[in-house]
Amino acid sequence: MNNSPYFLKPASVQSVMVRVLLALLPGIATYVWFFGAGILVQIALASVTALAAEAVMLRLRGKPLMLFLSDGSALVTAWLIALTFPSIAPWWLTVLGTLLAIVVAKHLYGGLGQNPFNPAMVAFALMIVAYPLLMSQWPRVGATDFAVQWDAIFGNRQVLDAVTMATPLDALRTVLRDPEQRAMIGGVLGGKATFGNVGGRGWEWIAAGYFLGGLYLLQQRIITWHMPAAFLATLFAVSGAFALYDADRFAGPGFQLFTGGAMLAAFFIVTDPVSGATTPKGKLIFAAGVAALTWVIRTFGAYPDGIAFAVLLMNIAAPLIDMYTQPPVFGHKDKRGDSQ
Amino acid sequence: MSALQRLFKFHGGVKPAYNKEASTGLPIAVAPTPTLLVIPLHQSIGGMPRPLVKAGDHVLKGQRIGGADGNASAAVHASTSGTVVAVEMRLMPHTSGLSALCVVVEPDGCDEWIARQPFDFRSASPTQTRDYLRDAGVVGLGGAVFPTHLKLNPGRQGKLDTLILNGAECEPFITCDDVLMRERAEIILKGAAIMREMLAAGRVLIGIEDNKPEAIAAMEVAARAANQAAGDEAMQVVSVPTRYPAGGAKQLIRVLTGIEVPHGKRSTDFGVQCFNVGTAYAVYEAIALGQPLISRIVTVAGNVGQARNYEALFGTPMRDLIAQCKPLPDSDRVIMGGPMMGLLMPADDVPVVKATNCVLVGSKRLFPPPPPEMPCIRCGECAKACPADLQPFEMYWFSRAKIFGKAQEYNLFDCIECGCCAYVCPSHIPLVDYYRFAKSEIWAREVEKEAADVARERYEFRLLREEREKQEKAAKLAAKTAAGREKAAAAIAEAAKPAATPEEDAKKALIAAALERAKAQKEQVHPENVSNLTPEQEAEVAAIEARRAEIREMAKPHLRQDD
Numbered sequence: 001m002n003n004s005p006y007f008l009k010p011a012s013v014q015s016v017m018v019r020v021l022l023a024l025l026p027g028i029a030t031y032v033w034f035f036g037a038g039i040l041v042q043i044a045l046a047s048v049t050a051l052a053a054e055a056v057m058l059r060l061r062g063k064p065l066m067l068f069l070s071d072g073s074a075l076v077t078a079w080l081i082a083l084t085f086p087s088i089a090p091w092w093l094t095v096l097g098t099l100l101a102i103v104v105a106k107h108l109y110g111g112l113g114q115n116p117f118n119p120a121m122v123a124f125a126l127m128i129v130a131y132p133l134l135m136s137q138w139p140r141v142g143a144t145d146f147a148v149q150w151d152a153i154f155g156n157r158q159v160l161d162a163v164t165m166a167t168p169l170d171a172l173r174t175v176l177r178d179p180e181q182r183a184m185i186g187g188v189l190g191g192k193a194t195f196g197n198v199g200g201r202g203w204e205w206i207a208a209g210y211f212l213g214g215l216y217l218l219q220q221r222i223i224t225w226h227m228p229a230a231f232l233a234t235l236f237a238v239s240g241a242f243a244l245y246d247a248d249r250f251a252g253p254g255f256q257l258f259t260g261g262a263m264l265a266a267f268f269i270v271t272d273p274v275s276g277a278t279t280p281k282g283k284l285i286f287a288a289g290v291a292a293l294t295w296v297i298r299t300f301g302a303y304p305d306g307i308a309f310a311v312l313l314m315n316i317a318a319p320l321i322d323m324y325t326q327p328p329v330f331g332h333k334d335k336r337g338d339s340q
Numbered sequence: 341m342s343a344l345q346r347l348f349k350f351h352g353g354v355k356p357a358y359n360k361e362a363s364t365g366l367p368i369a370v371a372p373t374p375t376l377l378v379i380p381l382h383q384s385i386g387g388m389p390r391p392l393v394k395a396g397d398h399v400l401k402g403q404r405i406g407g408a409d410g411n412a413s414a415a416v417h418a419s420t421s422g423t424v425v426a427v428e429m430r431l432m433p434h435t436s437g438l439s440a441l442c443v444v445v446e447p448d449g450c451d452e453w454i455a456r457q458p459f460d461f462r463s464a465s466p467t468q469t470r471d472y473l474r475d476a477g478v479v480g481l482g483g484a485v486f487p488t489h490l491k492l493n494p495g496r497q498g499k500l501d502t503l504i505l506n507g508a509e510c511e512p513f514i515t516c517d518d519v520l521m522r523e524r525a526e527i528i529l530k531g532a533a534i535m536r537e538m539l540a541a542g543r544v545l546i547g548i549e550d551n552k553p554e555a556i557a558a559m560e561v562a563a564r565a566a567n568q569a570a571g572d573e574a575m576q577v578v579s580v581p582t583r584y585p586a587g588g589a590k591q592l593i594r595v596l597t598g599i600e601v602p603h604g605k606r607s608t609d610f611g612v613q614c615f616n617v618g619t620a621y622a623v624y625e626a627i628a629l630g631q632p633l634i635s636r637i638v639t640v641a642g643n644v645g646q647a648r649n650y651e652a653l654f655g656t657p658m659r660d661l662i663a664q665c666k667p668l669p670d671s672d673r674v675i676m677g678g679p680m681m682g683l684l685m686p687a688d689d690v691p692v693v694k695a696t697n698c699v700l701v702g703s704k705r706l707f708p709p710p711p712p713e714m715p716c717i718r719c720g721e722c723a724k725a726c727p728a729d730l731q732p733f734e735m736y737w738f739s740r741a742k743i744f745g746k747a748q749e750y751n752l753f754d755c756i757e758c759g760c761c762a763y764v765c766p767s768h769i770p771l772v773d774y775y776r777f778a779k780s781e782i783w784a785r786e787v788e789k790e791a792a793d794v795a796r797e798r799y800e801f802r803l804l805r806e807e808r809e810k811q812e813k814a815a816k817l818a819a820k821t822a823a824g825r826e827k828a829a830a831a832i833a834e835a836a837k838p839a840a841t842p843e844e845d846a847k848k849a850l851i852a853a854a855l856e857r858a859k860a861q862k863e864q865v866h867p868e869n870v871s872n873l874t875p876e877q878e879a880e881v882a883a884i885e886a887r888r889a890e891i892r893e894m895a896k897p898h899l900r901q902d903d
Contacts, residue, residue, distance in 0.1 A: 003435065003773050005759035006679040006707035007356065011721070011766040013714050067712055113715035113767075224720075273718045279731065322734075329751045330351070330590065330728040331602025 013112075017072025019220050023213035024079055024268065030209040031087070034202035035139045038149030039087040042094050043079055045153075049098040050078035057107035073112050077101050080120035080268060084261055084308070085127070086138045088152040088164065093134055097123035117315045118275045124308040136304055140165045141202040168203060169260045170304045172251055207263035214267025223271040226283035231266040232257060234291035242299075256295065260305040265290065269307065275315045282318075282325035289314045345545070345578045348598040350591045352727040353583040354760045356512050356680065358551060363515045363639050363647035368523055370651050371638075371664065377419055377445040377655030378430050381406040383694040384479040385486045387413035393443060397424045402454040402632050405443045408474050414487040415477045419634040419653035422447040433658070433676050433693055437686035445655065456630035461534065466493070469538060469627075476626035477633040477694075482506060482517075482587070482616030483677060485695045488623065491615065492538045495608030499540035504596055504614040505532055507548040507555060508580060508587030511678030514698040516637040517617050519649045521548070521555035525562035528617050529575060531624030533566065536574065539613055544575045546617070547592045551582040584680060585758040589614045591727050603754040618697075638692055640664065642701035643671045652692045658699045659688040667701050675700040679707065680759040714767035722761035722771060728754050732761035736771050739778035744785070747778050755779075798888075808861075815858030822851040 031039045054074040058065050081098050101119035109115045128135040137160060139149065152160055166174065217223045235256050242250035256262060261269070270276060270287045277286035290310045297306025382388040389406030393399060399418040406416035422445045430442040461469040470489035479485040494500050505528070509517040521528060532544050546563065548556050556579050563575040580586055580595050593612050594600050601607045607614060618636060625631045634654060638661060641647035645666030652661055658674055675682040676696055692699070722732035730751055738747035755775050762771040829844070 002710055002770060003684060003776075004675075004677075004679065004681050005763045005772070006675065006682070006702060008710055008762070008768060009354065009356070009764050011764060012711065012768070013717060013766050016717075016719065016766055064712070067714070071714065073717075111715065113717045222719075273720060278718050278720050278723070278733070326731065326750070327729060329603075329730055329754050330594075331600040331605070331754070333600060333729075 013071045013073065016222055017076050019222055020076050020217065020268065021072065021079060023216045023222075024083070024210075026212045027083070027206050027209035027264065028079075030202075030205045031083070034141055034144075034205060035087055036144030036149050037146045038139065038153060039082065041150065041153055042082040042085060042087055042089065045091055045094045046078035046082040046098045047075055049095045050074040050081075050102050053099050053102040054107075057103060057111070061107065061111065063111065068112060071112065074102060074106075077106070077119045080264075081123050083264060084120065084124050086135060088137060088139050088149050088160070089134055090155075090157065091153050093127060093131060097127045100126055113274055115274055116318075118269060118272050118311050121269065121308040121311045121315075125312055128303055128308070132303070136166070136170060137164045138167045138170075167260065167304060168255070169298060172255075173304065176249060203260070204258040207258040210263040210267055214263070217267060217271075223267065224280070224283065226280055227271045227276070227287040228266040230284040230287035231270050231291045232262075234288040235262060235295055238292055238295045250299065256298070260298070261307045262294070265294070265307045265311070269311060270314075275311075275318065277318045277321045277325070279322055279325040279327055281327070282321040285321050285325065286314050286318060289317065345576065345596070346598075347578070347580060348595055350586070350594045350727050351729050352725045352760060353585060353591075354725050354763050355583055356763065358582075359513050359641070360515050360518065360551070363513070363641045363649060364518060364522075364554075366646070366648045368519050368637060368649045368651055369664075371653070371656055371661055373420055373447050373449075373451070373653060374656050374660045375447070376425070376657075377422070377447060377653060378442045378657070378691045379405065379416060379419060379445060379655035380430070380432055380440055380442045380691060380693055381416050382432075382440055383416055383477075383485060383654065384414040385412075385484065386410070386490075388441070389413060389416050391427050391441065391443060393418075393424045393427065395424055395426050398422070398448075399424060399445060400452050400454045402456065402634055404475065404477075404632070405445075411474065412487065412490060413474070414479045414489075415475045415632070416443075416654075417477055417632045417634050418443070418445055419655050420445070420447045421450050421452040431687060431690055433683070433685055433690040433696065435683045435686065442655075442691070453631075458630050459627045461538070461627055466538065473623065473626055475632075478619065478622045478626050479633070479694050480616055481618035481622060481636055481694065481697070482589075483681075483695055483697050484589075485693075488615070488619055491613055492535060493608065494539045494541075494613075495606060497608075497611070499542070500608060500613055501542050501611035502597055502613075503532065503536050503539055503541035503544045504593060504612060505544060505546040505617050505620055506587060506589060506592050506614055507546055507552075507559065507617040508592050509552070510549060510582070510584045510587035511680055511682075511698070512584075513641040513647075513700055514639050514678045515641070516639045516649055516697050518552050518555050520621060520637050521552070521617055522558045524621060525555075525558040526565070527624050528559070528620045529562045529566045530628065531620035531622070532575070532615075533570070534623055534627050535615060535620060541613070542574070545596045546575065546577045547580050547586075547596050548577065549582040549586055550579040584760065585727055585756070588727065588756055588758060590756070603751075633694065636692075636694060636696070638696050639698040640701070641698065642675070643668045643703040643706050644701050652696075654691065654693055656692045657689040658685065658692060658696075661692065661699055662688065662701055665701075668703065670703045670705060671701045672704060673702040673707075675702055680763065681757065710768045710770070713769050716767055716769060719766060721764045721766060725760040725764045727758060727760060728756055730755060732771050735778070736769060736774050739774040742778075742781070744778055744782050748782065752778055752782075812858065812861065815854060815861070818851065819855050819858065822855065 028039065051069060051074055055065060055069055058068050078098055081101060082094060085094055085097060101123040105117055105119035105122035106115050214228055218225060236253040239251065239256040240253040243252040270290050277283050293310035293313055294306045297303065297309055381391060387409030389409055391405065392407050393405045399405060399422060401418060401421045403418045404415050405418050408415045424443055425446050426444040427441065428444065429439040432438055432440045459472050470492055473489040474487060478488040480488060507517050507521050536544050546559055548559065556577055560577045563577050566575050567573050578596060585591055586595060590601050593607060593614055597612055599610045599612060601610055622633050635651055637649050638652045639649050640661050645668060648665060650661055674685040674688045676685055677683055677698055678700065682700055716733050716736060718733055726732055734750045735747050735752050738750065752775060757772050757775065759772050765771060
């Protein structure tokens with residue numbers, strides 16, 4: 001018979017993970033609206049692969065199968081992979097990425113709770129290094145023809161030209177790389193015809209969907225405000241400062257916050273508790289670090305989005321950050337606490 | 341009254357289902373005297389009292405049967421009059437299932453008191469009053485059973501700002517303080533007044549969680565009367581927000597005063613002292629009525645048909661109390677204390693003791709077995725809930741890996757084992773169990789290390805002594821041979837008469853110097869301090885020798901390991 005406490009709050013890893021999945025739904029819905037149902041195929045592919053890989057690894061490691069399969073953590077990884085990969089990526093790219101995430105990044109490091117790196121970001125980083133072209137072919141806004149996307153995913157890549165285009169981040173990079181085109185930065189970022197008003201047409205709405213889901217996670221107390229606030233504030237401050245310095249060379253904060261994976265990262269990726277910092281101060285430093293590195297990689301790096309590398313780099317630093325940011329314990333604080 | 345008090349928040353805490361209503365419906369009942377009282381001698385923190393009675397003795401109600409062992413201890417008394425049938429090892433109300441010395445009393449049914457006399461604490465010295473309370477067996481009745489007399493000392497300043505009475509009672513199910521405050525508020529405050537005088541405290545704050553409006557009302561009425569009688573406004577009832585563990589002494593001190601008393605520090609250094617309301621009641625009974633602590637209010641709750649509070653004699657089997665409350669057939673365990681911090685009892689016939697604030701009957705329905713333990717996902721829920729501002733998941737990590745030094749670095753010993761972390765953990769990790777394990781391992785290692793240190797010191801001292809003895813022998817030998825030589829040399833000189841060669845002079849000087857040194861050394865090592873001892877000193881020396889022998893015994897296995 002167990003020791004005290006004899007009763008527990010009704011909470012479980014599963015209920016945490018299920019609510020994270022729920023919180024992703026608004027973003028997924030807008031994704032489908034603007035870019036077609038291909039993303040749902042990717043989510044299904046990643047989910048099935050993740051569960052299968054998880055089951056095999058659990059069996060190999062001699063762990064209870066149903067207990068861990070039903071915890072929902074593999075599904076969260078799978079969904080994040082699907083949402084960060086191009087929705088018209090060939091099926092095997094998603095499957096391979098998911099396998100690497102679950103088998104290598106998760107289970108070879110000891111399974112749930114033991115992975116030093118965010119598995120979804122490991123998958124993204126490995127795939128973008130190995131298949132940069134495939135990872136850069138994104139669907140065109142409004143090209144929502146499901147049959148074409150289905151074909152693109154399952155073999156017939158001939159149709160691709162008609163349905164892909166560079167992402168706003170990619171377009172921006174191309175423009176900035178060519179000194180003659182630099183003056184067009186305003187056109188790239190602000191032109192409604194091309195990309196929309198803020199972060200690129202479609203993209204900004206998906207970002208808004210993730211933001212909504214993020215608020216739900218905050219309300220459910222699954223995440224604390226520290227990470228999203230520090231991430232968004234830092235990205236805003238850094239990009240804002242550089243945009244003020246030279247608006248022709250640096251995209252402003254509105255664009256940076258609402259394009260690419262920034263909003264997804266702010267609420268769903270940097271907030272991964274296993275691989276991130278855990279103290280209140282540490283969370284601020286960790287998320288600010290991810291944001292700053294993201295901006296640096298986006299602006300000066302060779303890859304279209306820098307979030308995956310930024311997260312992995314900060315994952316390495318997380319234990320150190322935690323060590324140096326331990327909050328003072330009861331009776332060892334300098335000042336008296338706040339009044340109620 | 342309470343509106344004026346500024347309150348402070350403590351970090352963390354949880355809000356479990358309180359389940360208190362079930363046992364507050366009926367007034368306190370006096371539990372029937374059982375056929376046999378099993379009164380453990382060790383019922384408080386500190387030294388184990390020495391038995392003062394033997395089998396066959398007749399004892400009166402309130403008669404001291406266990407004498408305090410040193411000052412950090414508290415006496416134990418017979419709960420009723422009767423015959424001592426045995427002084428023997430009996431199962432203790434503790435999870436470990438250990439036995440300890442108990443006085444088993446067969447009540448004679450007369451319930452005949454010893455001569456009771458009020459203690460005039462105003463004309464007694466503070467030390468005398470404290471000794472009196474120690475011998476009256478008064479200990480903290482909130483559950484920690486720390487000897488009260490040790491806490492009734494204002495410390496360096498000679499006075500305190502605040503005396504806090506703890507009526508928060510934050511543990512679910514437990515209502516013994518609640519009903520005591522409802523029914524005997526006046527007596528509690530009379531006890532508080534005595535304590536206030538002893539501590540020279542400026543004010544008395546009575547902290548009660550706001551889920552006990554009846555108790556707050558009763559205490560407020562009594563406080564008004566007490567203030568009127570005393571002609572000041574010293575007593576103040578403060579309603580504090582209901583949040584477990586608001587009744588932890590440190591948490592309540594923080595809520596009421598904003599002061600955080602660090603681990604290992606005395607609260608009196610911060611001008612505060614905190615007592616349970618039941619303790620104040622016991623102080624009044626001891627001082628004003630001359631009645632030692634022989635009973636307490638015990639909540640019987642949980643898986644029973646009629647939960648209720650009983651005034652129970654120490655030594656009453658818990659089973660007898662439970663039987664009064666119509667236990668339900670699916671009951672499968674008895675817990676002493678509440679569901680957050682209570683101890684699982686090894687059997688249901690263990691006695692009620694001074695620490696027994698609640699006898700909680702459990703069942704699988706009421707306290708279902710926890711879901712399977714999952715790995716920690718570092719979600720930080722435990723850190724959010726920790727009222728000691730710790731990072732429980734870090735402590736868990738290091739405790740589990742048996743890296744105890746690191747666990748200590750993360751302030752393992754600041755953990756009050758309130759159970760909040762384990763309560764909120766979505767991975768259902770029995771976190772507190774890991775901390776208890778780590779703490780006991782660390783303590784065990786410290787004891788081992790001390791024993792090993794003593795053994796090593798003794799070993800080194802022995803080497804030193806042997807070396808010294810060797811030197812002394814050598815010096816004696818040298819002196820002997822030198823004397824012989826001198827004789828021979830004198831004879832030779834007599835015969836030959838030529839002056840001693842310079843070499844011989846040098847040799848002689850060396851020998852003389854060696855002799856001198858040996859003499860000086862001998863004088864030094866002569867143990868001057870053990871001659872002319874008083875009998876007391878001799879006894880002390882004997883005691884020390886006995887202790888050393890004990891340590892030698894303890895150290896033996898380690899020496900063997902070293903070999």
